Amino acid sequence: MRVFVAGASGAIGTSLVPQLVDRGHEVTGTSTSAEKAEHLRALGADPVVLDLLDRAAVRRVVLEAGPDAIVHQATALAELTFSRNFDRTFAKTNKLRTEGTDALLAAAREAGVDRFVAQSFASYRTAREGGPVKTEDDPLDPAPVATTRESNAAMRHLEEVVTDAGGIALRYGIFYGAANDGLIEPVRKRQYPIIGEGGGLVSFIHLDDAAAATVLALEHDGPAIYNIVNDEPAPVREWLPVLANVLGAKPPCHFPAGSRGWSRARPRS
Numbered sequence: 105m106r107v108f109v110a111g112a113s114g115a116i117g118t119s120l121v122p123q124l125v126d127r128g129h130e131v132t133g134t135s136t137s138a139e140k141a142e143h144l145r146a147l148g149a150d151p152v153v154l155d156l157l158d159r160a161a162v163r164r165v166v167l168e169a170g171p172d173a174i175v176h177q178a179t180a181l182a183e184l185t186f187s188r189n190f191d192r193t194f195a196k197t198n199k200l201r202t203e204g205t206d207a208l209l210a211a212a213r214e215a216g217v218d219r220f221v222a223q224s225f226a227s228y229r230t231a232r233e234g235g236p237v238k239t240e241d242d243p244l245d246p247a248p249v250a251t252t253r254e255s256n257a258a259m260r261h262l263e264e265v266v267t268d269a270g271g272i273a274l275r276y277g278i279f280y281g282a283a284n285d286g287l288i289e290p291v292r293k294r295q296y297p298i299i300g301e302g303g304g305l306v307s308f309i310h311l312d313d314a315a316a317a318t319v320l321a322l323e324h325d326g327p328a329i330y331n332i333v334n335d336e337p338a339p340v341r342e343w344l345p346v347l348a349n350v351l352g353a354k355p356p357c358h359f360p361a362g363s364r365g366w367s368r369a370r371p372r373s
């Protein structure tokens with residue numbers, strides 16, 4: 105298959121491109137920078153410089169590439185500074201998930217591409233009811249925390265338009281394995297707290313496994329939504345102290361549930 109990967113130069117894209125090439129696919133991969141695009145050539149892709157928010161450019165490069173399938177892996181999460189306002193932090197990614205997805209789908213329609221796989225996210229999104237392990241059929245949170253509403257709406261939008269078009273949305277767990285893993289510095293600096301009893305479950309996925317699942321998804325018919333996570337969901341109180349320890353950091357801070365302030369008074373090891 106000829107596969108067009110938007111966001112090929114990112115953490116998952118750079119794992120995905122070689123796996124697609126190994127599987128015998130021809131890959132066109134995008135970056136917003138000419139320098140990173142050249143790196144894509146070394147990985148085996150035909151590089152293209154593209155801003156997914158430039159709808160005319162998206163149309164042009166997709167029609168030029170003439171792919172059989174499109175994979176949307178574009179986010180803007182590198183060098184993020186997390187704040188309490190999640191939506192502000194994720195504003196650009198939200199645009200890539202709404203306007204960017206719409207632009208790619210419009211180009212796909214025009215180019216006659218009927219295979220479309222897009223990146224979504226699994227964690228923190230389901231309704232706060234029922235058991236701790238969630239499937240794709242569990243309802244999404246109808247009332248997300250105020251500062252995450254735009255981000256939740258952007259992921260919903262992506263999933264709706266992709267599946268309406270017959271495509272597949274992959275709800276990845278939290279990635280690990282990236283050289284620029286955004287979790288490392290906050291944990292090192294004790295900025296990632298345990299809230300309450302730390303019972304919130306987190307599902308992770310190694311980037312190579314997420315990429316392997318993406319290759320498989322391309323070989324399946326949609327519409328579908330799949331959770332792409334490992335099989336060891338772990339509560340924050342278990343994995344966070346282990347990660348801090350591995351990084352040589354002090355034990356995580358505790359942040360009382362329902363409180364607005366940090367508590368450094370009761371660190372546990």
Ligand SMILES: NC(=O)c1ccc[n+]([C@@H]2O[C@H](COP(=O)([O-])OP(=O)(O)OC[C@H]3O[C@@H](n4cnc5c(N)ncnc54)[C@H](OP(=O)(O)O)[C@@H]3O)[C@@H](O)[C@H]2O)c1
Nearest residue numbers: 111113114115135136156178179180181182278279284285
């Ligand atoms: N599920 C998860 O937990 C999850 C999901 C995504 C990312 N992350 C993490 O976030 C960190 C950063 O991710 P990342 O390294 O992949 O960086 P990123 O900044 O999220 O970039 C991802 C891809 O999107 C592309 N992109 C960014 N803006 C674009 C635009 N306007 N138009 C088209 N493409 C655009 C990037 O291209 P260029 O950079 O080449 O311009 C890159 O190819 C990593 O640690 C990663 O593991 C986690």
